[in-house]
Amino acid sequence: MSTPNKPSKSSTPNKPTQKVAVLGTGKIGEALLSGMIRSGWAPADLLVTARRQERAEELRTRYGVEALTNPGAAERADTLILACKPQDMAALLAELAPHVTTDTLVISAAAGITTAFIEERLADTTPVIRVMPNTPVLVDEGMSVISAGSHATAADLAHAEDIFGAVGKTLRVPETQQDACTALSGSGPAYFYFLVEAMTDAGILLGLPRDKAHDLIVQAAIGAAVMLRDSGEHPVKLRENVTSPAGTTINAIRELENHGVRAALIAALEAARDRSRELASGNNT
Numbered sequence: 001m002s003t004p005n006k007p008s009k010s011s012t013p014n015k016p017t018q019k020v021a022v023l024g025t026g027k028i029g030e031a032l033l034s035g036m037i038r039s040g041w042a043p044a045d046l047l048v049t050a051r052r053q054e055r056a057e058e059l060r061t062r063y064g065v066e067a068l069t070n071p072g073a074a075e076r077a078d079t080l081i082l083a084c085k086p087q088d089m090a091a092l093l094a095e096l097a098p099h100v101t102t103d104t105l106v107i108s109a110a111a112g113i114t115t116a117f118i119e120e121r122l123a124d125t126t127p128v129i130r131v132m133p134n135t136p137v138l139v140d141e142g143m144s145v146i147s148a149g150s151h152a153t154a155a156d157l158a159h160a161e162d163i164f165g166a167v168g169k170t171l172r173v174p175e176t177q178q179d180a181c182t183a184l185s186g187s188g189p190a191y192f193y194f195l196v197e198a199m200t201d202a203g204i205l206l207g208l209p210r211d212k213a214h215d216l217i218v219q220a221a222i223g224a225a226v227m228l229r230d231s232g233e234h235p236v237k238l239r240e241n242v243t244s245p246a247g248t249t250i251n252a253i254r255e256l257e258n259h260g261v262r263a264a265l266i267a268a269l270e271a272a273r274d275r276s277r278e279l280a281s282g283n284n285t
């Protein structure tokens with residue numbers, strides 16, 4: 001792909017420092033934006049873009065941030081966080097390319113899209129970082145997995161960690177592991193919601209009212225998650241502690257194994273990893 005003409009930094013001499021723009025502020029972009037504000041970012045230092053006018057207005061009203069066009073945001077911000085769908089990324093980059101200077105840090109949160117895909121659509125040495133966050137950034141319990149592209153420096157990585165670290169944990173990985181991480185932590189919350197939904201249905205089958213079944217399962221999930229994080233015990237040990245000889249739990253575990261739930265989870269995450277790879281290769285259907 002040819003390198004587009006790009007303005008030099010000197011063509012935007014009044015560019016302020018430390019402005020971050022979220023481009024394509026949908027679910028994950030808004031979750032991140034709200035977390036950044038919660039963690040102390042001034043709305044005046046944050047910019048957003050949206051495809052629809054009413055969405056831009058909503059973000060302006062809700063967060064007190066300025067909503068601009070994509071080129072406008074690229075010219076004003078030092079850091080661009082691209083949060084559109086992978087399918088919209090090529091069009092967004094084509095729109096941005098003439099306006100992104102080589103001292104603008106470009107961070108992509110899109111599944112599958114590689115730093116190379118972005119680098120080849122921007123000029124020269126534009127630093128690019130790939131991040132896979134997840135929706136728990138909304139409650140400051142996000143998991144954001146970070147990889148540097150060819151031109152991103154240690155300072156760029158540290159800046160990305162500052163942004164995403166404000167709303168949860170961060171982990172640096174080689175980019176070759178991003179598709180797997182997308183399957184694990186990017187999509188991960190959805191698997192747990194799916195389990196809660198299914199287990200709540202089981203509660204209905206067992207005769208409990210839906211709201212009580214929901215509350216019981218959610219609190220069991222929270223308790224289990226805190227123990228997984230804080231006890232220092234292996235998950236096998238934690239499960240064994242619940243599983244009494246000739247008790248109730250082992251009967252449930254036998255059914256889970258009979259129904260191949262472990263194999264289903266492995267296959268499910270493999271399918272998610274494969275889809276992330278497909279998105280990278282341009283199969284966007």
Ligand SMILES: NC(=O)C1=CN([C@@H]2O[C@H](COP(=O)(O)OP(=O)(O)OC[C@H]3O[C@@H](n4cnc5c(N)ncnc54)[C@H](OP(=O)(O)O)[C@@H]3O)[C@@H](O)[C@H]2O)C=CC1
Pocket residue numbers: 023024025026027028029049050051052055070083084085086088091092109110111112132133134135186187
């Ligand atoms: N949802 C999740 O849990 C996670 C998502 N991601 C990644 O984040 C990205 C966004 O996902 P998600 O937030 O769920 O999706 P959304 O559809 O909610 O958000 C994407 C937003 O981008 C907007 N958009 C598209 N093209 C442009 C453009 N050219 N200029 C301005 N805005 C544009 C869309 O506008 P419109 O509303 O008009 O369509 C939409 O609001 C994806 O790449 C996904 O892979 C990463 C981690 C987790």
Ligand SMILES: O=C(O)[C@@H]1CCC=N1
Pocket residue numbers: 111182186187
């Ligand atoms: O489902 C998706 O494609 C996005 C990426 C990770 C979570 N949601």
